Amino acid sequence: MILITSAGGKTGKAMISAFSKTGEDVRAMLRSENRDDELRDLGALEIVHADLLNEDEVTVAANGCRAIYYICPNMTSAENTIGNNVIAAAKSANVERLIFHSVLHTQVKALKHHWERLLVEEAIVESGVPYSILQVGSYYQNMLPGWGRMLETGAHAMAYDTGVSMSLVDLDDVAEAACRVAADPGCTNGIFEICGPEITLEEKAEILSDVLGQPIRAEKLPADAAVSHAASMGVDEYGQECMRRMFAHYDDHGLVGSARVLGWILGREPHNFRTFAERTAGTA
Numbered sequence: 001m002i003l004i005t006s007a008g009g010k011t012g013k014a015m016i017s018a019f020s021k022t023g024e025d026v027r028a029m030l031r032s033e034n035r036d037d038e039l040r041d042l043g044a045l046e047i048v049h050a051d052l053l054n055e056d057e058v059t060v061a062a063n064g065c066r067a068i069y070y071i072c073p074n075m076t077s078a079e080n081t082i083g084n085n086v087i088a089a090a091k092s093a094n095v096e097r098l099i100f101h102s103v104l105h106t107q108v109k110a111l112k113h114h115w116e117r118l119l120v121e122e123a124i125v126e127s128g129v130p131y132s133i134l135q136v137g138s139y140y141q142n143m144l145p146g147w148g149r150m151l152e153t154g155a156h157a158m159a160y161d162t163g164v165s166m167s168l169v170d171l172d173d174v175a176e177a178a179c180r181v182a183a184d185p186g187c188t189n190g191i192f193e194i195c196g197p198e199i200t201l202e203e204k205a206e207i208l209s210d211v212l213g214q215p216i217r218a219e220k221l222p223a224d225a226a227v228s229h230a231a232s233m234g235v236d237e238y239g240q241e242c243m244r245r246m247f248a249h250y251d252d253h254g255l256v257g258s259a260r261v262l263g264w265i266l267g268r269e270p271h272n273f274r275t276f277a278e279r280t281a282g283t284a
Contacts, residue, residue: 001024001025001026001027001045001046001064001065001066002019002024002025002026002027002065002066002067002068002069002182003027003029003048003061003062003065003067003068003069004016004019004026004027004028004029004044004069004071005029005052005058005061005068005069005070005071005072005086006029006030006052006071006072006073007028007029007030007039007044007047007071008028008030008031008032008035008039009071009073010139010141010171011071011101011171011174012028012030012071013038013039013042014171014172014174014175015069015071015175015178016028016039016042016043016044017042017043017175018172018175018176018178018179019043019069019175019178019179019182020042020043020044020045021043022179022183024179024182025045025046026043026044026045026046027044027045027046027047027048027061027065028044028046028047028048029047029048029049029050029058029061030047030049030050031049031050031051032049033049048060048061052072052073052078052082052085052086053078053081053082053085054085055084055085055088055089058085058086058088058089059088059089059092059093061089062089062090062092062093062095063092063093064093065093065095066095066096066097067095067096067097067098067099067182068086068089068090068093068095068097068098068099069099069101069178069182070083070086070098070099070100070101071101072101072117072120074113074239075113075235075238075239075242075243076113076238076239077236077238079113079116079117079119079120080116080119080120080123083119083120083123083124084123086098087123087124087127087129090127090129091127091128091129095129095130096130097130097131097132097182097188098124098127098129098130098131098132099131099132099133099134099178099181099182100120100121100124100131100132100133100134101134101136101178102117102120102121102133102134102135102136103117103135103136104135104136104137104138104167104193104194104195104255104257105135105255105257106118106121106135108249110245110248110249111242111245111246111249112241112242112245112246113242113246121133121191130188130189131188131189132181132182132187132188132189132190132191132192133190133191133192134174134177134178134181134192134194135191135192135193135194135257136169136174136194136195137166137167137168137169137194137195137196137255137257138166138168138169138255139168139169139170139171139174140168140169140170140171140196140271140273140276141170141171141276143156144280147280150208150216151212151214154214154215154216154217155216155217155218155219156201156204156205156208156216156217156218156219157218157219157220157221158201158219158220158221159220159221159222159223159225159226159227159243159247160201160220160223160247160250160251160254161201161220161250161251162200162201162202162205162218162219162220163200163201163202164200164201164250164251164252164253164254165198165199165200165254165256166198166199166200166201166250166254166255166256167195167196167197167198167199167255167256167257167258167259168195168196168199168273169194169195169196169262169270170196170270170271170275170276172271173194173196173262173266173270173271174194176266177192177194177262177265177266180265180266181265192261192262192265193257193258193261193262194261194262194265195256195257195258195259195262195270196259196262196270196271196272196273197259197270197272197273198254198256198259199272199273200218200254201218201220202218203273204218204273204277205217205218207273207274207277208277211274211277211278211281212277212281223243223244223247223248226243226247227240227243227244227247230243
């Protein structure tokens with residue numbers, strides 16, 4: 001059985017579905033009870049309610065599991081505390097593998113939340129627990145909440161320069177890769193860059209225009225507006241500061257990696273943005 005933390009989010013749901021389809025028994029961990037039925041429908045065999053900030057609760061949740069797939073909430077000031085709690089739970093459960101769903105380029109200090117995950121990666125490596133670390137790029141699927149507005153306005157807008165390259169990735173590919181890494185003993189104590197091919201916002205807009213049959217333009221949102229919107233949605237001051245630093249870094253450097261690693265794990269080319277756009281638009 002594998003424990004999947006933060007199971008109620010889009011990453012957790014994708015992992016539940018993917019792991020259960022491989023025949024792996026899944027124990028889904030989340031704080032609230034209002035998504036239990038949904039997670040069972042996705043394939044979770046067991047559901048446990050626990051707080052990642054509570055070491056005892058995480059330890060109980062991990063008991064009897066052969067592996068932990070650790071997803072940390074994004075942009076949290078408690079990153080290190082949560083990481084240490086999960087490591088302690090992994091030790092207590094004597095797991096065969098602790099798989100950490102990290103983020104692309106944790107070594108970039110300017111990206112505050114990435115750097116904090118580097119410290120967790122370091123703690124995992126030094127813990128003595130067998131591990132695999134997946135350094136994952138941003139998902140194509142992150143644009144789905146704004147898909148309808150994009151169709152209405154004709155603008156695909158993000159809070160960074162429209163010409164910088166980003167190595168985005170299909171969440172379905174990430175979930176498949178996670179299952180393959182978890183099943184392969186040869187991936188123990190490895191760190192893997194999980195991202196798709198480079199693409200700019202302008203290139204995405206061109207593809208969307210072609211796929212949707214309507215003009216879509218690339219547009220840069222003011223960073224302050226994006227942060228203010230996030231604040232109105234409940235993102236705290238720490239998260240807001242992470243976003244400001246992130247957009248400033250993206251403006252200058254983008255965030256690119258190599259899709260070769262993901263292709264090697266999958267045994268095929270990762271899905272590109274056109275494939276995702278066609279699937280989403282229902283024209284594939």
